[in-house]
Amino acid sequence: MPTSEPTPRLALTTGEPAGVGPDLLLRLAQQPIAAQRVAIGNPALLEQRARQLRLPLRIVTFAPDGPRAPTPPGTLELIPVPVAAPVHCGVLDPANAEHVLTLLETAAAGCIDGLFDAMVTGPVHKEVIHRAGYAFTGHTEWLAERAGGCRPVMMLTAGSLRVALATTHLPLRAVPDAITPALLEEVITILDHDLRSCFDIDPPRIAVCGLNPHAGEHGVLGTEECSVIIPVLDTLRARGIDLRGPLPADTAFTPRALAEVDAVLALYHDQGLPVLKHAGFGRAVNVTLGLPFIRTSVDHGTALDLAGSGSADPGSFLAAEALARELVVRRRHAGPDPVARGPRAGT
Structure with a gap:
C-alpha cells in the first residue's frame, strides 16, 4: 500500500x-x-x-x-x-x-x-x-x-466460492411471496455492482438458483421461475449483466458449474448457506453488500x-x-x- x-x-x-x-x-x-x-x-x-x-x-x-x-x-x-x-x-x-x-x-x-x-x-x-x-x-x-x-444483500465467501442471498432471515413459507420482480432486480443489480467495485471482478458471472426443485421443471413443480425469475433475468441480461439460470439448486454448486461463475445467488437462506459452510466453515466471511x-x-x-x-x-x-x-x-x-x-x- x-x-x-x-x-x-x-x-x-x-x-x-x-x-x-x-x-x-x-x-x-x-x-x-x-x-x-x-x-x-x-x-x-x-x-x-x-x-x-x-x-x-x-x-x-x-x-x-x-x-x-x-x-x-x-x-x-x-x-x-x-x-x-x-x-x-x-x-x-x-x-x-x-x-x-x-x-x-x-x-x-x-x-x-x-x-x-x-x-x-x-x-x-x-x-x-x-x-x-x-x-x-x-x-x-x-x-x-x-x-x-x-x-x-448478504453474501458469504470462502476462498473463491461466493454465495449471495436474495432473501435473508425469513420463515420458509414467506419466501415465495418475497421473491418479487422488484426485489430480484434490485438484489442482482447490487450484487453485480459490488462484485465489480469491491471485488474487482469485471464483468462478474452470476448463477441464479431457481426457487423450486429442478428450477420449476417448466411450471410442473412451481411457477415462480416462469412468472418472476426468468423475465427479470432476461431484462438484466439486456442491460449487460452476465447471468446464468435459473439453475436447479441441486446442481448449481457442482464443481463444474462453480468453475464457470464468480458468484451464486441463492433465493433463500438455507438454499445456499449449507453448501458454503460445508465448504469453508471456520474460514468463511459474511459480507453485507x-x-x-x-x-x-x-x-x-x-x-x-x-x-x-x-x-x-x-x-x-x-x-x-x-x-x-x-x-x-x-x-x-x-x-x-x-x-x-x-x-x-x-x-
Whole structure:
C-alpha cells in the first residue's frame, strides 16, 4: 500500500458478551495487522476474559483525533460500552441486549461519519435480543435500516466460492411471496455492482438458483421461475449483466458449474448457506453488500458452550478482518463510486 494512504481503521465489535465474541477478539489482538484495530466492548469483560484465556492484553482508550497507525500485537484500542448485568460465560441475559445493540450503533455511526473505514462484527444472539423486547432479525437488516433503509444483500465467501442471498432471515413459507420482480432486480443489480467495485471482478458471472426443485421443471413443480425469475433475468441480461439460470439448486454448486461463475445467488437462506459452510466453515466471511460502508462478519454464531474455554477457532474472525482491510484498500483504489447508495425501492 502506498505510504501516502492512511492506515485503514477498522471497528470490531465483541458481539454477545456471554459468547465467544470477546474470546475471538482477544485472539485477534495477538496478531499483527497493517490496520488500526478499534475494539468496541466492555473493558472489564475483556480484561477478565483475557485472564481466563491467559492472553496478554493492554487496553488503550481510543482517541478519535489520534494518529492512524497499525495496532501492535497484544494491544486493543477501545471504545468502552458498559454492560447492564454481570457477564457469565455461556449464560445469556436479556439485560445486556442493549449493550449488544450499542456496540453496533457505535460502529455503524462511526462508519457513516467516516471515523472508521469498515466494521467487523462478532456474533450476536437474536433470541436474547428479542427476549429483551427489541425487533431484531439480524445484523444485515439492522445495519441497512441504520444506513437509511438501503437494500442489504448478504453474501458469504470462502476462498473463491461466493454465495449471495436474495432473501435473508425469513420463515420458509414467506419466501415465495418475497421473491418479487422488484426485489430480484434490485438484489442482482447490487450484487453485480459490488462484485465489480469491491471485488474487482469485471464483468462478474452470476448463477441464479431457481426457487423450486429442478428450477420449476417448466411450471410442473412451481411457477415462480416462469412468472418472476426468468423475465427479470432476461431484462438484466439486456442491460449487460452476465447471468446464468435459473439453475436447479441441486446442481448449481457442482464443481463444474462453480468453475464457470464468480458468484451464486441463492433465493433463500438455507438454499445456499449449507453448501458454503460445508465448504469453508471456520474460514468463511459474511459480507453485507449494498451498504454505504464496508461490513464483514464471522460465519458462525455465539457458541455459548465454548465461551471462555480457549477452544473457539478464530479463523473466521481473522478472515473477516483481513477481508475488511482488503476491501478498504480496493475501494480507495477504485475511486468514487458512481452509484449512489439510496433508500430501497418503494421507501
